[in-house]
Amino acid sequence: MRIAITGGKGGTGKSTVATALAVELAKKKKILLIDADVDCPNDHIILSIKRKKEQAIYQSIPKFNHKKCIKCGKCAQVCRANAILSIKEKYPIFVSDLCIGCNACSIICPVGAISRTKKQIGTIYSGKGHDINLVTGEMVIGYEEASPIVNAEKNFASKKEQDYDFIIIDTGAGTHCNVIAALLGCDLALAVTEPTPLGAYDLELILELTKMLKIPAKVILNRSNVGDKNLIKKIVKKYKTKIIAEIPYKKEILEAFSRGKPIEDESINKIANFIEKLK
Amino acid sequence: MKVAISSTGEGIESQVDARFGRCPYFVVVEIENKKIKKIKTIKNTAAAQFGGAGITAAQVVANEKVNAIITMNLGPRAFGVLQQLSIEMYQGSGKIKAVIKQLIDGKLKKISSSTGPMFMGAGADKGRGKKF
Amino acid sequence: MKTLTILSGKGGVGKSSITASLAVLLAKKHKVIAVDCDVDAPNLALVLGLKHFKEQKKISTNEKARLISMKGINPKKLIEICNFSAISWDSKKKKLIFDRFLCEGCGSCHLLYPKNIKLEKVQNGFINTGKTVYGFNIVSGQLKIGESGSGKIVTEVKNKAEENAKKEKAEIIIVDSSPGIGCPVIASIQGSDYIIAITEPSPAALNDLQRVLQVVEHFRIPYGIIINKYDLNRKFSKKIENFADKYKIPILGKIPYDKKFVEALVNLKPIVVYEKNFEKLFLSILEKLRSKTLMIRE
Numbered sequence: 001m002r003i004a005i006t007g008g009k010g011g012t013g014k015s016t017v018a019t020a021l022a023v024e025l026a027k028k029k030k031i032l033l034i035d036a037d038v039d040c041p042n043d044h045i046i047l048s049i050k051r052k053k054e055q056a057i058y059q060s061i062p063k064f065n066h067k068k069c070i071k072c073g074k075c076a077q078v079c080r081a082n083a084i085l086s087i088k089e090k091y092p093i094f095v096s097d098l099c100i101g102c103n104a105c106s107i108i109c110p111v112g113a114i115s116r117t118k119k120q121i122g123t124i125y126s127g128k129g130h131d132i133n134l135v136t137g138e139m140v141i142g143y144e145e146a147s148p149i150v151n152a153e154k155n156f157a158s159k160k161e162q163d164y165d166f167i168i169i170d171t172g173a174g175t176h177c178n179v180i181a182a183l184l185g186c187d188l189a190l191a192v193t194e195p196t197p198l199g200a201y202d203l204e205l206i207l208e209l210t211k212m213l214k215i216p217a218k219v220i221l222n223r224s225n226v227g228d229k230n231l232i233k234k235i236v237k238k239y240k241t242k243i244i245a246e247i248p249y250k251k252e253i254l255e256a257f258s259r260g261k262p263i264e265d266e267s268i269n270k271i272a273n274f275i276e277k278l279k
Numbered sequence: 280m281k282v283a284i285s286s287t288g289e290g291i292e293s294q295v296d297a298r299f300g301r302c303p304y305f306v307v308v309e310i311e312n313k314k315i316k317k318i319k320t321i322k323n324t325a326a327a328q329f330g331g332a333g334i335t336a337a338q339v340v341a342n343e344k345v346n347a348i349i350t351m352n353l354g355p356r357a358f359g360v361l362q363q364l365s366i367e368m369y370q371g372s373g374k375i376k377a378v379i380k381q382l383i384d385g386k387l388k389k390i391s392s393s394t395g396p397m398f399m400g401a402g403a404d405k406g407r408g409k410k411f
Numbered sequence: 412m413k414t415l416t417i418l419s420g421k422g423g424v425g426k427s428s429i430t431a432s433l434a435v436l437l438a439k440k441h442k443v444i445a446v447d448c449d450v451d452a453p454n455l456a457l458v459l460g461l462k463h464f465k466e467q468k469k470i471s472t473n474e475k476a477r478l479i480s481m482k483g484i485n486p487k488k489l490i491e492i493c494n495f496s497a498i499s500w501d502s503k504k505k506k507l508i509f510d511r512f513l514c515e516g517c518g519s520c521h522l523l524y525p526k527n528i529k530l531e532k533v534q535n536g537f538i539n540t541g542k543t544v545y546g547f548n549i550v551s552g553q554l555k556i557g558e559s560g561s562g563k564i565v566t567e568v569k570n571k572a573e574e575n576a577k578k579e580k581a582e583i584i585i586v587d588s589s590p591g592i593g594c595p596v597i598a599s600i601q602g603s604d605y606i607i608a609i610t611e612p613s614p615a616a617l618n619d620l621q622r623v624l625q626v627v628e629h630f631r632i633p634y635g636i637i638i639n640k641y642d643l644n645r646k647f648s649k650k651i652e653n654f655a656d657k658y659k660i661p662i663l664g665k666i667p668y669d670k671k672f673v674e675a676l677v678n679l680k681p682i683v684v685y686e687k688n689f690e691k692l693f694l695s696i697l698e699k700l701r702s703k704t705l706m707i708r709e
Binding site: 300328331332353354 | 562566570573598630
C-alpha cells in the first residue's frame with residue numbers, strides 16, 4: 001500500500017510527519033520511505049541516516065555531428081524547450097540546462113546529424129535506520145525538471161515494493177509536476193496543513209489535485225493549537241474528508257526537529273493506527 | 280576585431296552595464312591596427328526578458344558577427360552559448376572608452392571558465408556553482 | 412527599476428511573511444510592485460490582506476498532444492518515441508492512451524505522425540493583479556490545478572509585473588518565490604538584481620539553503636540571508652552564522668520566534684503592521700540591504 005504525505009504549502013510538516021510515521025509504523029510493519037522532495041530532500045537528515053549512492057539518473061540529450069550538419073536550423077525550430085539556437089551560417093548551439101530530453105530534434109533532422117547521448121540529472125540514494133528502508137532522489141543543482149527524478153526514484157523502489165507492508169512517499173511542496181509524479185499510483189494521500197489562511201488556501205489546492213487524480217485524501221492538522229482551526233474545518237467539510245490527527249505546537253517537537261530527530265507524539269500513534277487499520 | 284560591450288547608454292562615453300543579458304544596449308566597436316575604426320550602438324532586444332535573457336543576448340551579439348564581448352556579470356547559459364560560438368569573453372568595468380583601451384593594450388582579464396570569481400556581492404573569492 | 416527576490420529552498424520558513432513586511436516598509440519611500448511567483452501555492456496576496464483581485468488573465472504556456480486519427484500509425488513506434496511515458500497501449504480496449512498528466516507537449520509524436528497527432532494549447536494558469544490597502548500593486552501567478560509548466564508561468568508573471576512597473580514608474584519589484592530549487596525557482600531567480608534567502612535554525616533548513624544558494628551562485632546574482640526564528644535553536648543559528656562568515660555571505664537580519672507572527676497571518680496582516688514593535692527590526696534589514704545594493708535610496 002502506497003501512502004503519500006503531501007500538503008501544498010511548504011513547511012507545514014510533511015517530512016516531520018513522514019519520518020515520525022515511518023518510525024512508528026516500523027515497530028510492527030515493514031516500511032519503505034521514499035523521499036520524493038527531490039529539490040530539497042531532508043528525510044535522511046531528520047532520521048540521521050547515512051545515505052549510500054545507488055545509481056545516477058540520466059536524461060537523453062542530442063549529440064550533433066558537425067560533419068553531417070547542413071546548418072538548416074530545423075532542430076532549433078522544433079525545440080519547444082528553446083534548448084537549441086540557430087545562428088546564420090553557424091552550427092546549432094545547444095543549451096544543455098534547458099533540454100527536457102524529448103526526441104524532436106533527432107526526428108526532424110533531415111540528414112541524420114543528431115544522435116543521442118545523456119547527461120546526469122539526479123542521483124538515487126538508499127539508506128537504513130530506525131528499522132526503515134529509505135530511498136531518496138536528489139536533483140542536480142541547476143536542472144529544472146523534477147518529475148523525471150521522482151519517476152526514476154519510484155521505478156527504482158518499485159522493484160522491491162512487494163517486500164514491504166507500507167510505502168510512504170514524502171512529496172515536495174506545491175502542486176506541480178513533481179508532486180503529481182509522486183502522487184500518481186498512491187492509494188491514499190495525507191495532506192499536512194496548519195490552521196492559518198495560507199494553510200487553508202493551499203490545502204484546498206492540494207485537495208482539488210488529489211480529487212482530480214482520484215486519490216482519496218485525509219488531513220493532518222499540524223501546529224493545531226496556534227491559529228484558527230475553523231479555517232481548515234471549512235475546507236475539510238467542502239471536500240467531504242476529515243482530519244485524522246492534530247499535532248499540537250510544542251516546544252519539544254520543534255526542538256526535536258531543529259536537532260535533526262524524528263518526533264514522538266501521541267498524534268503520530270493515532271495516524272499509525274489509522275493506517276494499520278487500512279490493510 | 281569586432282567587440283560588443285554591454286552598456287548603460289549609447290556610444291563609447293557610456294558605462295559598461297554590469298549585466299550581460301539584461302543590459303539596455305550593446306556598443307559594437309570595430310578595432311583595426313589597435314585603433315577604433317567604427318562604433319555603433321544596438322538595442323539589446325533581450326533586455327526586458329526575464330527568462331533566458333542571457334541566451335537571447337548572446338544571439339543578438341552573435342548576429343553582429345563579433346569576435347569578443349566585454350561585460351561584468353555573465354550568466355552560465357550565456358557563457359555556454361558564447362563559448363560554443365568561439366566568441367571571447369572579457370571582464371571590464373567603467374567607461375567604455377577606457378575599457379576599449381584596456382582591451383587594445385591587452386590588459387583585460389578573460390572570462391575563460393565557469394570557475395571564475397563572483398563579481399558582486401557575497402564572497403568575492405568563490406567559484407561559480409560553488410559547493411558549500 | 413530593480414528586482415529583489417526572496418527565496419528559501421525549504422518551505423514554510425517565512426518567505427511570504429517577510430516579503431510582505433519588507434514590501435510594506437519599502438513602499439513608504441519607494442514605488443513598489445509586489446509579485447507572487449509561488450504559483451503552486453500563492454499566498455502573498457493573503458498576507459497583504461487582499462482576498463479578491465481586480466483583474467484576472469488566463470494564460471497558456473503549454474501544449475498537449477491529441478490523437479486525431481489512427482490511420483497508418485504504428486503504435487509501437489509511437490509509444491517508443493515518447494520519452495515521458497505519456498503514450499501507452501490499452502490492451503483491453505485495444506486503443507492508444509495519451510496521459511495528459513505525463514505529456515510534456517514536446518511535439519515528438521507530432522513530428523513522427525504530423526497528420527495523426529495535433530498539439531493543442533492548454534490554459535495552465537492565471538495572472539491576477541490587484542491593489543493592496545498599503546497602496547502598491549500586486550501581481551500574482553496561479554498554476555491551474557493538475558497542469559504543468561509552473562516555470563513558464565513564473566516568467567509570464569514577471570513580465571506582467573515589469574509591464575505594470577513601467578506603467579506605474581515603480582522603482583522596486585519585490586518577488587516572493589516558491590520553495591525548492593526546480594523550474595519555478597530558477598525562473599524566479601533569473602533577471603533578479605539581488606536575492607534574499609530565508610532560513611531557520613534546523614539541519615533541514617540549512618541543507619536546503621545551501622542547495623538553493625548553489626543555484627543562485629550558478630546564476631551569479633548577489634545575495635544575503637535572513638535567519639528566521641533564530642532563537643528556537645541558538646546553537647544551530649550560530650552554526651548558520653559561521654557558515655555565512657566562512658563564505659562571506661552577509662546576514663541581513665535575525666528574526667526571533669514570536670506567536671504574533673501566526674496571529675498576524677490569521678488576521679491577514681504583515682507582521683510590521685500587526686505589531687509595530689517589529690518595524691525597527693525590519694527597518695534594520697532594509698538598512699543592511701541598502702549597504703549591499705545600490706537599489707534602495709536613503
